[in-house]
Amino acid sequence: MIKGINHKGFHVVDMERSLDFYCNKLGFKKAFELNQPSGEPWIVYVKVADGCFIELFYGGTEGVKNRAEHICFEVDDIQETAELLKKRGVPLEVEISKGMALNYQFWVLDPDGNWIEFMEMNPESPHMRS
Missing domain, CATH: 3.10.180.10 (2,3-Dihydroxybiphenyl 1,2-Dioxygenase, domain 1)
Known part of the structure; x- marks a missing residue:
């Protein structure tokens, strides 16, 4: 299984x-x-x-890839994670926002243009309720 x-x-x-x-x-x-x-x-x-x-x-x-083909990392604290990455020189391509599924998220690009999403789960989100 x-x-x-x-x-x-x-x-x-x-x-x-x-x-x-x-x-x-x-x-x-x-x-x-x-x-x-x-x-x-x-x-x-x-x-x-x-x-x-x-x-x-x-x-x-080289080149930015299709954003639909991404990976998402779940984090405990979206603000803390964003600040840490900025301090390490990783720019946020999409700033922190609350998504349609109620989770907080931001996006970065890796050196090869692959999209990476970071997400703090909301207990009321469909992800957490399913």
Whole structure:
């Protein structure tokens, strides 16, 4: 049976730049790497939480991606998270607002133009009530 979501994958242009963003700016940890059978680098896994990873694939393209294809991180305190990211040099592309589902959210872009949403859940939101 399905237990949950294990990972989300992104193609990246510059692996070191992306690792700096996900590890030093967002605070995640590099977990492990996988190489192609030929020995060429293929994927670097970044650990978000126990059993939850971001896959960073080599061979990405520059440019802002479709916002519908994003990842969302749930946070305890939206204000605190936004301030911490700003201090670490991550600009908010979309400032904190209350979404249609009653949760507070803001958005940033990773170095490859992938949209990342941060969300503080409202107990009255449909997410929490379903």
